[in-house]
Amino acid sequence: MADGTTPMGYLGVTRSLTGRLWRERPADGETVRRHQLGLGLSEPLARALASRGIGPDDGANYLNPTLKALFPDPSSFLDMDLAAEILIDALVSDRPMTIFADYDVDGASSAAQLVRWFRTLGKELPIYVPDRMTEGYGPSPAAFKRIRESGAELVVTVDCGAAAYEALAHAEEIGLDVVVIDHHLMRDEIPKVAALVNPNRPGCTSGQGVLAAAGVAFVLLAALNREARKRGLFETTPEPDLRQWLDLAALGAICDVTQLVGFNRALTTQGLKVMSAWKNPGLKALLEVAKGSGPAGVFHAGFILGPRINAGGRIGRSDLGARLLSTDDPAEAAELAAELDALNASRKEVEREIFEEAIRIVDRESNQDDAALTFVAADGWHPGVIGIVASRLRERYRKPALVIGVDRAANIGKGSGRSQTGVNLGRAVQAAFDEGLLLAGGGHAMAAGLSVRPDTIPDLRAFLNERLAAETETATAEDGLDIDALVTTGGADRGLWQAFQALAPFGPGNPEPMFAVADVRIERPMALRGGHVRVTLTDGSGGRLKAVAWRAEDTEIGKRLMSEGGAVHVAGRLKPDDWQGRESVELEIEDVADPRRMVG
Structure with missing residues (x-):
């Protein structure tokens, strides 16, 4: 062929x-040859480079990605300049602000960047992180009400908020201005907010849709520096060197499993170099408690640091990760790192028990073999780990997986799913919501979340199996390993x-x-x-x-x-x-x- x-x-x-x-x-032979000659690469390495879609003129930038060559103009993001103006206005007038962050690594690393930038300018910002168990994902009217009652006049949401229409409408009603910094897919309807920066919002031409929220936040820092410089704020205060926070941007990019291409690749590459100095007290303390060492790599971020930061949001206090990444106090960092490490150990045990029980359920249900997805539900499963279990089930059975933990007392099931290339799970979950089978649900092609009444679970299983049958059949036939x-x-x-x-x-x-x-x-x-x-x-x-x-x-x-x-x-x-x-x-x-x- x-x-x-x-x-x-x-x-x-x-x-x-x-x-x-x-x-x-597969790789184009002429591109392979030009990579060999132009870059002095061996044939196998030149072939690997070409097979990743890197053209003959792009090899040098790919092998040595720099921010200078690839950093986007912040103004190319819709509302980025407006967001910077609003935040600098708030800084100058000492307006009360709060950062509202998602409870995962991307949310924590995004929040920490903003906290650290404003700290260098003399303003300390509080962070609000919703509790996964009691508040769920993203902003809610109740959360915004609490923030407003605390005295805040402006809230900046990071890694969430773009689709929180009800909460954002309530914020307007109670006089709480909102700046949204997000990266998730959203509907064509743009909520009424002070500013909404999201490379995936309709009409944004930045071309940076692969960024995690931490990457969007880093570009915002550049916009903040530019706006503050324009207003003369650095005549008496040193201009923040943004490179010191590249480790946080890289951490979010890796742990949110984003596409490491273009500017995002440069951000991650240079961020890992900064991380390797281990100057962030929180990251250093977390590495030490995990008994890690050496220069930082994707493994450090994705498998040593990330799971421990996430453990707070999964089964502990949701704000622990953001506090860890924001603190400059080594003693506080050590205390937080120890708590997160212990929570991560507990998380792994909970995950192991649920995974083993899920396998037993799947293996004894003969209808799973021919089903379009591995679908498993049980009482009492912790909603904070079912997403990880779904990922492992997808790997084991090599088809999409959906895991639901049922809370009988509350009469609700919380589900999390993971998919594979060619099977759009998020679209199927949205269709189930449209059919009235779900209380809530959404996501994207490769991952989805949902809430469902327990007595509706059998109908949901049947609906998703029918809906995904053709896609899964095609994906299974094309499932291959590329060498x-x-x-x-x-x-x-x-x-x-x-x-x-x-x-x-x-x-x-x-x-x-x-x-x-x-x-x-x-x-x-x-x-x-x-x-x-x-x-x-x-x-x-x-x-x-x-x-x-x-x-x-x-x-x-x-x-x-x-x-x-x-x-x-x-x-x-x-x-x-x-x-x-x-x-x-x-x-x-x-x-x-x-x-x-x-x-x-």
């Missing part, structure tokens, strides 16, 4: 142990890993390189605590490659690895292995194909 994929699949893999077709990630390069166990070394780090940071829009090793033998399989499986892979090159399959012991992959047996093909991502200073690598296994079991 023209894209390099044979009809039989890469390495002949038409159906792996996870049911996937393997494909070589960047074929390597040997001897060639999969630290040098190869280091070379491909030129493409980092990895995330949506820039997938982490996927390597395949063919006809490898499995040696020394070992089941680890937590259901992980560790093995050593060998092939004809004479090399030995350590590999691990996370949470795989009870899956087809885990069972095949533990049985050793004949040669298999393995695909995965290379990770550094610095245990005891060895500077080696290991393969994180994504998929396994057994040539003896493959069928068309």
